Amino acid sequence: MSPLQTPFFITFFFFLCCLNASSSIFATTQFDFATLTMSTLKLLGDAHLNNNTVSLTGDPAVPNSAAGRALYSAPVRFRQPGTPSPASFSTFFSFSVTNLNPSSVGGGLAFVISPDSSAVGDPGGFLGLQTAAGGTFLAVEFDTLMDVEFSDVNGNHVGLDLNSVVSTQVSDLGTIGVDLKSGDSVNAWIEYDGNAKGLRVWVSYSNLRPKDPILKVDLDVGMYVDDFMYVGFSGSTQGSTEVHSVEWWSFNSSFDSAAAPAAATSVQKERKSSKKSTVGAVAGVVTAGAFVLALFAGALIWLYSNKVKYYVKKLDHSIESEIIRMPKEFSYKELKLATKGFSANRVIGHGAFGTVYKGVLPESGDIVAVKRCNHSGQGKNEFLSELSIIGSLRHRNLVHLQGWCHEKGEILLVYDLMPNGSLDKALYESRMALSWPHRLKILLGVSSVLAYLHHECENQVIHRDIKTSNIMLDEGFNARLGDFGLARQTEHDKSPDATVAAGTMGYLAPEYVLTGRATEKTDVFSYGAVVLEVASGRRPIEKDDDAAAGNGKVGISSNLVEWVWSLHQDGKLLTAADPRLEGEFEEGEMRKVLLIGLACSHPDSMARPTMRCVVQMLLGEAEVPIVPRAKPSTSYSTSQLLMNLQDSDTDCKNGMITISTSSSENSSNGKDIV
Template sequence: MDAEFKDINGNHVGVDLNSMVSAKVFDLGFINVDLKSGDTVNAWIEFDGSTTVLTVWVSYSNLKPKDPILTMNLDADRYFNDFMYVGFSGSTQGSTETHSVEWWSFSSFFPSSSAGAAAPPPPAVTLMNPGANSAGSSSSLSPPPSIAPSVAQKESKSSSCHNGLCKENLGAVAGVVTAGAFVLALFAGALIWVYSKKFKRVKKLDTLGSEIIKMPKQFSYKELKAATKCFNANRIIGHGAFGTVYKGVMPENGEIVAVKRCSHSSQGKNEFLSELSIIGTLRHRNLVRLQGWCHEKGEILLVYDLMPNGSLDKALFEARMPLPWSHRRKILLGVASALAYLHQECENQVIHRDIKTSNIMLDEGFNARLGDFGLARQTEHDKSPDATVAAGTMGYLAPEYLLTGKATEKTDVFSYGAVVLEVASGRRPIEKDATGAGKGGVSSNLVEWVWTLHREGRLLLAADPRLENEFDEAEMRRVLMVGLACSNSDPLARPSMRSVVQMLVGDAEVPIVPTTKPNTGLSTSHSQLLLSLQDSVSDIDGIITISTSTSENSFSGIDIV
């Protein structure tokens, strides 16, 4: 299914006429045919030039059904040329599915001008699956059609030649037969190769599923498909790092859940399996709870509790009423508690790598639930991280992570600091052409702006004006100072998340934050590049991946997805 081309779902037949947007479609669910069932699906397509009617039948059976699924008038002159090819093509958008042509036949004929003409000739070319039943077996096939009516008459008078061509040029016939055999051999070899790759892939995925996917419950594809109404676009409630999230209503008990569907890219599947292996072992009140999973028909689906109050970014920027200060403090404390658990209390340390307000969900009591572990990585405690391709969302990424590609708990702390300042100020980490009215000046970078206010002794001006001063000034100052401490350019100066929890509850003092923002330690060229990149980002919710180099003077590439 591709919403860009207005597909109704992922299980349909469409007629595309010089366009990827179908002129007419039919939902195969109405005839109980599932293209991802793994069973052979047969299709018959007929076009009658005299009536200009195109007719399509689809069935699991080798016998053509009585009723077609699709009929439409088609002005063939607009689309057909005098000479054309008939062929097959397929695309899975990176899915693990394999498209195979088991058998096919094609026929083309012109109606006879005589009134007593015989029925149209049988198919001209036929390639059959050896496993087909009698309806498609080679024993029931008629011989190929003659080249022309006059040649057909000669055929009946000759026992050694099927048509006049073989009489005139035996060498041409031998050449055609040899070429045809060669093509069939190549086709058979390709089919064997495709199926061997398919079976190896399925075996690999099954092994992976048995070893990694050990979740609370395994759902069937059928019930999740029904819960999301065939993954209807109207049920989409969000987009993760490498997947789409749908609202689902379970058919058995009516429970409302969130179903996350893999994006079908090879990278997306790797991230989903990573998310499965990590989130399935975690248990914390401030993490989104995974109910179960599904791995069928080339799909990987995760089922989570649905958070009735949506994501934190929508509560901050799209709600009609401003989020009260008491809720904001509770949310920040909950996220800090979840990160302290991931960094220091799990058997293996978990680095989230994509902490942002859109990945923080809110339950019915406005308690924070951290989710979307598609970019998360597990490492042993106190082990030096490996350099990878930097991934995350611009505005939340630590400067040293952009340079080295090494994700640590301190890069998560920096992202949390950006979230703290965002929640307290009601401003996004990067705002293009911000007016800055009443906020002490214009700046596109939230961290830089708050640090400027801190240097000028006007830190409380960073508070969200929509709160209308309905907050405790000491609490607001403490929260903003925690945000600045976490956003320190020097990773060694950032506190641990356990210390942050203690600061927020008042059990520990916030460390002294210098009025002048510390140097990033990057070269001037690197700093200018990062600032210009941040200023150029208009969609701050986009995922950014940056290929980096550890050499002093080189960035190997930047790619915003």
């Protein structure tokens, strides 16, 4: 958009807003966590912010109880005067329930619509929704406490509450394999159709909404809401240490155009009852319309009188113009203090294009990770790429970007600090072996965020550097994908441009090494290598065991994909399992994970599954594809050889090149290449 067009569209948008204000029938409310601030989020009772999530109850010591609410501070219109249909609305949120003392009982949380923005109900089974004396609200509860007093079916259910915590309709979440108290992130979708008078609720660990709702209710919300209501969350504990965290929330409400005829009928009745008032109303509309048109005309005159300024003014190509949408701009002084002058004692990691420091922000005391980018031109380019891409992404399995800094020639990115470090350190450096349930949860989280990047963003995002060192682990061992320095955005279904292959040996798809074209299927290959690495506890490329055994043989690089495929060919697939697990895993799950890893690592990119399919396979919603015992070979024409193949073994036959993904003696041992 040109500089001249920008104010024009701003003026036109202002004009539309004026028209919209004159007809409240089309009133809408829309927001999400990215747009919420402390002034638009109201925390009541024990609710508080904790590491960019909303904690509704905290972690009080047993036997104390807690209750809290988090509400959108502005009231939302749910009914229009003179219209029979209430607003339609939809909301999506991610939440988790953890208990520091699993032996204590819980409480639960609920999405609530309430006329009151200041009161908090009782703890325990009341979920902070109501007191013993009663209350007015509409809520969808996620109950972790079986309370006989409230006729609960169990301690793991979802229910619809109408002015009472005795639910009018309940569904057992165990029927869809969801355990609220697992500590894992749970996704919920709630939709209400104001015309059809129906409410539906979906729940899943996956970010893909299930086909069938867990709760479906015929309901006239108009009977339970006022013209304006407050929306948000409520939670409670009953003498336990249960913590209820809301990690992401988006909400949208609108009045369907179908409500317009009813409004028109109402207006006609008013006209028949009073001709004089109708004439006055028409005059008012004409006057208001003339006033708005006058404002619009004045704005156009001002625009054209200043058009020379817009034509002369050049576009700002500075780094600041690239990151105007970022959450916060930090000062260099602030980040220098936070990292103790970028002390070597604060270094927690190194990347291809910078060093990562642990920092404590002086004002808030928040602990963060500060990435200090290299001063090279390439480092700056990767910084801009990372910032422009990750700044527009929102997913629970992404490392959250808090802000940035560009001062004194320095380029700095500020992220949430992940308490459990990176996945590779958890696999290879931790004194305690990473448990199998944690490994499964991590693999599901990474597949979920890759499905989001590949299929659900406005523009498809190809990460190009999926590896265990770029997968971070939060306090609950949930995976958070980071380091988007090599990532690229493309339009969906658009053929990618050829570039120089970049990434880390052992994770690179063979066709990417050959052609330099990164696609979603090259990310799938990298994910497959990560899957095999997590299951086996072996790096994608490492020295052969013969060398370590001291038998005098020269150590050569061993390729993980080749090794697992050879075990599969010999019918010994389960021997690939990490010995540090000491057999503490379910064999069927281990076999499924290893087969998924091989399917994703298939040499033929077209034979690899999509990440959406991988999510479904891990959740048991889809069958794992048949993986051939012998690893297939893939042939490429010599015209496709666009890069130096010194790191691949090749066999030229009849003008074709057969690529073997096994690593040569000169292959890098997991090193980055550009």
